Amino acid sequence: QKEVEQDPGPLSVPEGAIVSLNCTYSNSAFQYFMWYRQYSRKGPELLMYTYSSGNKEDGRFTAQVDKSSKYISLFIRDSQPSDSATYLCAMSENPQGGKLIFGQGTELSVKP
């Protein structure tokens, strides 16, 4: 079993829909939780990050971490076609960086 599990999708939604992306993990030592967005034929780019449990909001994006359940989520409100990409969750034990452990990535398509 992988340390981080993510439903690979693909996920297709109409424009304006609320999207929920999720990851579960098994390592209790993870402290930093990140979401990366990857457009086709590009490298991943950091979208949001959260330290420990709690919520963080940035525009249409909300990241949630529930350490007691070992579960993290990314919500996208009013989804746009430009949000079509692969979304990867990533986690780290070490606040000074170190190795990131990634989920499998979820491919999202937002249809106009």
Add this chain to the structure above:
Amino acid sequence: IAGITQAPTSQILAAGRRMTLRCTQDMRHNAMYWYRQDLGLGLRLIHYSNTAGTTGKGEVPDGYSVSRANTDDFPLTLASAVPSQTSVYFCASSDGSATGYTFGSGTRLTVV
């Protein structure tokens, strides 16, 4: 523009051949990483280097080697390529924080 340069962008390689994937960064980051990305498996760490002169093994190191002679360059070598090494390879560097990763645009390698 500061960032990571990977070369080549794509390559078709005969099985048994030796290949070096190049990675150069201009951000003076101490830490650098090589990941491979495969459908359904996400990004998996191959090798890493916390600082010039040191390297370490990641999750899937077999068949790969790295060197870190200076801060800027982190080449990945496949000594004798096999078809299972067909993948997209991403180089990344970190400023020392869990959220300070920068990824290159990737090298698409096909071993036939």
